[in-house]
Amino acid sequence: MTTIQQPPNFMELVARQKIGDKASAWEIFKWERIGDGNDFLISLGETRTKTSGVNKGQITWRGLDGRMLPNGKAVVTEAETQSAEAQHESETGNCSVCGNTGQSFASWSVAEGTKYRTCRRCNGTGKAPSGSTEAKA
Numbered sequence: 001m002t003t004i005q006q007p008p009n010f011m012e013l014v015a016r017q018k019i020g021d022k023a024s025a026w027e028i029f030k031w032e033r034i035g036d037g038n039d040f041l042i043s044l045g046e047t048r049t050k051t052s053g054v055n056k057g058q059i060t061w062r063g064l065d066g067r068m069l070p071n072g073k074a075v076v077t078e079a080e081t082q083s084a085e086a087q088h089e090s091e092t093g094n095c096s097v098c099g100n101t102g103q104s105f106a107s108w109s110v111a112e113g114t115k116y117r118t119c120r121r122c123n124g125t126g127k128a129p130s131g132s133t134e135a136k137a
């Protein structure tokens with residue numbers, strides 16, 4: 001399977017920070033909407049790369065014995081995700097949605113592959129929208 005999903009990076013970032021240093025390289029394997037639907041319960045854990053079988057090269061959250069590798073959960077609110085995005089934009093000057101590419105994921109199909117569209121947040125400039133970095137010109 002092709003990797004088509006744009007992961008919620010900032011949600012993952014916040015979740016890792018909440019769990020601590022041990023989670024710095026952990027990956028999300030599940031996220032659930034909780035509360036009013038804007039907050040998430042994020043499950044993430046240590047991964048390894050499969051070295052044999054039909055899924056060779058893919059990552060898994062299970063050890064060779066089939067048990068889950070070290071993992072944990074964290075609640076990440078919408079406000080915390082937005083705050084992490086804002087911090088990223090002020091530190092890098094890049095758009096937090098498209099990461100300076102100006103393009104965001106639109107759709108994927110077997111026939112047409114991945115399609116992108118102009119990023120709505122930055123209007124395709126790839127730069128953080130005004131107000132975050134260029135306010136004090």
Ligand SMILES: [Zn+2]
Nearest residue numbers: 095098119122
């Ligand atoms: Zn953008």
